[in-house]
Amino acid sequence: MKTDVTPATVRDWFSEQPAGKLFTMPTISAIFGVAPGDERRRLAEAVRCGYLCGFLERTETASGRAYRVSGKGMRRPTLEEGDRARRKAEARLARDDRKRRARGAPVSPNKSSRVRAARVSLRAANMPVPATAVQHSVCETVEQFLARGGRVQRLTAHWEQMEQAA
Structure with missing residues (x-):
């Protein structure tokens, strides 16, 4: 048949x-x-x-x-072709959404994810802003310091002291 x-x-x-x-x-x-x-x-x-x-x-x-x-009639009416196609499309979208979630890809926002996003952004707004590092100007070299009239005191290292004592 x-x-x-x-x-x-x-x-x-x-x-x-x-x-x-x-x-x-x-x-x-x-x-x-x-x-x-x-x-x-x-x-x-x-x-x-x-x-x-x-x-x-x-x-x-x-x-x-x-x-x-059973001898009973259908409890639910048979779906029209348009309704059947709409339900198939909704099921396909839900299945694709589940697959994207399994892969970790972003999904279409639903109510619970929007609520969570609002809660996270509220917490982020209440967090203190970290202090920014103060930018210092470039340091001057020893030659520039001497040219400006500075004096450099030279200390001998301990091995130089040992050489002088010997």
Whole structure:
């Protein structure tokens, strides 16, 4: 029966089945002709959606979980294509945001980060400013000091004193 596996197609297929008949996931996969991997994952998500909406009942059997039509209508209405696209876009943005956070990249500011930024900037405003070093003019050399009329007293080092004593 290879068709596009969506919650609507799964719901339509279950509607055509006799009331009370149980179907396990391997049976449903075989009927829809889906291969392991992404197709089977989509089918499982579609069945799970039918269960969460109240359209299907789930019971445990010896061979695993089995599903059957509950006889109740859908508790939640089916989404329009525009709403589905909007929700997918929001989920994609949230997923990308989580990935950026994991990489340490800046993320779009939300309320908690703005509050934290305001608190940090308030603390920074209350911190004292460190004193700046006073800039001194360039020092003069000994020759400039002597040219200005200064006198230099030369002290002998201890090894020079030892040489003079010897």
